Amino acid sequence: MRSTLRRFQQRWLQKRIPAQSRYDLHLRNVFVFPSRLGFGFLLTCAGIFILGTNYQNNLMLLLCQFLLAMFLLHLFITYRNFTTLSISIKSVQPVFVNEHALLTLQLQTRRNSPQFYGGLHVRLQDTKLASLNRRADLDKTVKLLLPAPRRGVFRLPRLTIASTYPLGLFRCWTHLDFNQTLTVYPTPIASALQLATMSGQDGDAVSDIPGNDDFDSLRTFKPGDPMNRVAWKQAAKGGELSTKTFTQTQLKSGWLSLDNYPGEPLETALSLLTFQVNKLSASQHEFGLKLNRISIEPGSGESHKHQCLQCLAGYQQSELLYAAD
Template structure:
């Protein structure tokens, strides 16, 4: 029997229930709560209340006590009335995703939602999603309230919550009515900035050189002590073997344009770490108001300055090698494809597709 169940539902009951909910509540940035997508069940207190009513009813039947009957049916009417009121709190409520926010990996990304009540007041509402909950309170009939819901992020890329839950337990907490909203729009998560080492840019005047010239044999060098973050290729190892001093050489002739931030300048470094370095450099240039450009495999942003330019560069770093989540695909903590292999054309190779959870 168990084999038959597993063959019919290979992913288990939980996966089947999730698929059923996704079919019943399709992705949309606007969700109107109706009888079709509203759910209601007793809370733990409601279950205990129902059991007490059952015990009181059996006691009344056993002793043929009219007072016990009266109290039992009166409390039962209260329970039924609470059921209608709890369901009524959410019926006709409209949830709209106004704006999907932006931020850095590891931070909470803010989603701006708008809750608009229908012909009835929406009372004691709570919005929640991915370990965060925000009390909404009372939304008068025909009015709307803006709510900011923080969603945790872990990786750069696109961030789209699987489901945002709206719930109410008014008036007595005996029942809870709830539904979900499955947003279509995705937020953008920037790479987490990490202090970048000093590197040699291979970009000059908007064009990338065929290859960086090797510093070996170059006499125009400035020696300085080694600092944490310096690349091992630039350490004077022969000098270290002779004297035990860790020094790094800066070759002036090999430096590219100071106006460019180059992805290929961090040779031998993991691609995600490169993007974090570039994110930090973009922030530093943005703070100083300096003019800079960004060179990524398959994408070049010409030099400019200002907050808008810095934000554009951060967005380019966030979505490099990424695809927007499809309608049926959700990435609870953002997406990040493996782009460690670069084609000869210089474009990123998407080796795998999936969500990092």
């Protein structure tokens, strides 16, 4: 029953407040209702009215009418203040699992509108993101941190933005859908490169060539060898002069494949591939990605890197970061 009502509410919101990148608050996308304090205020007015009627006390009746007039005036003030705002959001950048995504809100007072007063409360479903103060936070960019505990490609649900200015008797709020998608990449796990060769290439995709990275072996000293490569410890023990040789890893174009990890859980395998995508991209090597029937042709650069990471993030995604709208 509860889920049915929630789906009905979301369908109604989609019609009343459709998704867009920027909102000017007005009558059709704003809701106003008495707060708990407001209902307590009304209950107090009812008590004063009953006492004034019972004792035929005109002063108490006058006080009741004055308080009710103030109550209705606060309804107008709360709504009028809230609808001076214009709200937009910047694109949400991808993050890795257990990092925090950055939501960048832009809150502005509309042109030819009175100045906004009071504070704002921002929520994402049941998660409170921020309480904003007028002087410190509004009319500028506001950065909100959103936890990302699972990998995947998620559509952000509606942001709830509310105000109780001036005395908290009424709560004025709106539910805004900025049509934003959050991509959460798997957590990188360090591993050795497993790069399969492309068709038409001979040998392994990973090979060692002379270089300066990793120690390889000792050979007999030859005149002209750099003195910083001489193995002085061996020479001090009475041995002949020897020269250290080093190698560095040379990568050919190849494929990263999920099939290279048949015994690993899916999430672990995706994390291992994520590390290798980052490592290959940092060294500007060309590579492709295969996830069963999904294939990304070999390439390099930042756009290719993010394409591969997004594919890893959304592969066999089975959970939602937040409950569906």
